[in-house]
Amino acid sequence: MTMQVSRRAFATVLTMLLLSGPAPSLAAEPAPEAPVREGYAITIRQLAGSGPNPVPAPWQPPHRDRLMSKGLALLFARDDLYQKEAGEIGNLGADPFLSGQDGEVKNLRVTVTGKPANGKALVTASFVSFKQPVSVRFRMIDEGGAWKIDDIVNRVDGKDYPVRETLTQPYACGSFMKKPCKR
Secondary structure, X not given: OOOOOOHHHHHHHHHHHHHOOOOOOOOOXXXXXXXXXXXXXXHHHHHHOOOOOOOOXXXXXXXXXXXXXXXXXXXXXXXXXXXXXXXXXXXXXXXXXXXXXXXXXXXXXXEEEEEEEOOEEEEEEEEEEOOEEEEEEEEEEEEOOEEEEEEEEEEEOOEEEEHHHHHOOOOOOEHHHOEOXXX
């Protein structure tokens, strides 16, 4: 059955819509938790993936510059460069999104736990990994009109481990340390 609308009824509805004011924006305002949600979507794909084309971690290209603040992205890039030059694990010895070297993400909840103010917000991701509850906090900043992850804080045995602090530790060698690595 098809419905026919008279021209007069169509014109009346169209006029009412035009007179009711501007249409609401279809695009949602950027939310501080959006990069965290995207980071976990990448992590879940990475955990599920196998085969010749592995999914890069959220802190690696091509995701890093989109999800991370410029400062945090530079620290991750420095860690990657050290690993390449030294052939060793860098300062980051675990997956900050999993708060461990390996894991799984089940029953993910991402919430804004620190109300956005002055271009900063706190977002918490809670999930279950190997039947254990995990909570990871993300310090967010508004950078150039977009929310970015500025730090990732893992909590282990009651102690906070900010990724930014870990990544700022010195390295034994590397071009950025002005001391070549011997491979």
